[in-house]
Amino acid sequence: MNRLQRPVFFNDDAAVVALSKNEMVGSYPLLRDNLAAVRAGYKQYASVNGDVSQIENVPISPQLATLLKGHYTNPSADIAFIDKIRADGEHKTCPMCGSSRCGTLDHVMPKAGYPCFSIFGMNLVPACKCNLLRTNRLTNPAFPGARLLHPYYDDILSERLLTAHFRDLGPVPKVGLRSVLDAAHPFRNAVDFHLTNVVRRSGAAEWIRGEWAKMVLKPGLLIRPLKKNPATRAGLVDLLEEERQDVDESTGSKNSWMSIMLSGLLADDVVDWLFAALTAPGRPPNGPLV
Incomplete structure (x- = not known):
């Protein structure tokens, strides 16, 4: 687990606009026709600072969902930053679970349920195989504030937590x-949730x-x-x-x-x-x- 600096070598909005205009990729013209909704989704994601309990899903057609997930698997030049995020984090501590290396990327908002964010750079964090072991649960409404922590946004990840x-x-x-945070700490439930759904499973x-x-x-x-x-x-x-x-x-x-x-x-x-x-x-x- 670790707080990461958000990458600055790309601009998500500019990238998705460029991709929507690319007539050589399979998502054209569907992405172009749904661009306003996708851009609004990106903006809303950032406006809530990556809080998974507040991020709103973006309704897109199953066809566009499949195409965006395909772009993640085989990124075009417009979204080449995807491979760079993966490569830059390969030999670093996994920010999701704390293991000694990464090697892949994790979709904080799972691409299966939130396909609009399949190629959204701020949703892609370097990770190890824990991305295959974590649950797809994002929150636990039974405990106030219990949610998955986001390495690009949650400053608490810079502190000693476990x-x-x-x-x-x-x-x-x-x-x-176990968590080292006091039971009354405002992030205690979030840390416990992340511990249960990611770290313990890793x-x-x-x-x-x-x-x-x-x-x-x-x-x-x-x-x-x-x-x-x-x-x-x-x-x-x-x-x-x-x-x-x-x-x-x-x-x-x-x-x-x-x-x-x-x-x-x-x-x-x-x-x-x-x-x-x-x-x-x-x-x-x-x-x-x-």
Whole structure:
């Protein structure tokens, strides 16, 4: 999860106007004849700052819907920005779930249900395979403000939002994911919704469990400074906080999977367990913890 700067190397309105005039593409003249509605839809999307609970669907014919989805799959020169968005984000932290790389694009408003936004650049964010695993739910009316977060618009994604939660500490602990926001925080329901419908389905907890196994076997494999045993519990906390800061700077996200794991390692009970295991009598530096 991460807040992204909105791309500035293209203009959605100019692009769709140019595409509507292109007599060489299959959507001509249908897109031309529906251009006013499509442009209005783009404008309304931006006017609500990408809030998925307020974005209005644009009624277009099934034929035009199919053609626009086809343009996404095989973009013409008028909408070449689609491939550039994908390429520019390929090796970055996934802004939707926090995994270590992207490789594809996610339609924030799913193109199946909102085909008008199939080629709308502000609806296309770099993503990993989580775009195939997330649900198509956008909101949960039972909880005020519960909705999918938008990497191009929701500034809250720049903040630390998630932590791992470890239970039954040992070789194979139980791993959960939870929000760090207070229950009264105005974005708490949105973060919980995004966590449930995207992050938990992405395999983040399973990845963290695997990294824990590496740490238990040889701590320095996961956190290099743990090749040496910390002298004090406070020193261990400082080490973990510094490691998390380095990870955040390296990935450009406070909610990468590794950052989420390190936040979980900083929980008091986990620090207690780690320090006791690291400093157990007779344990060699960088040796197994159990």
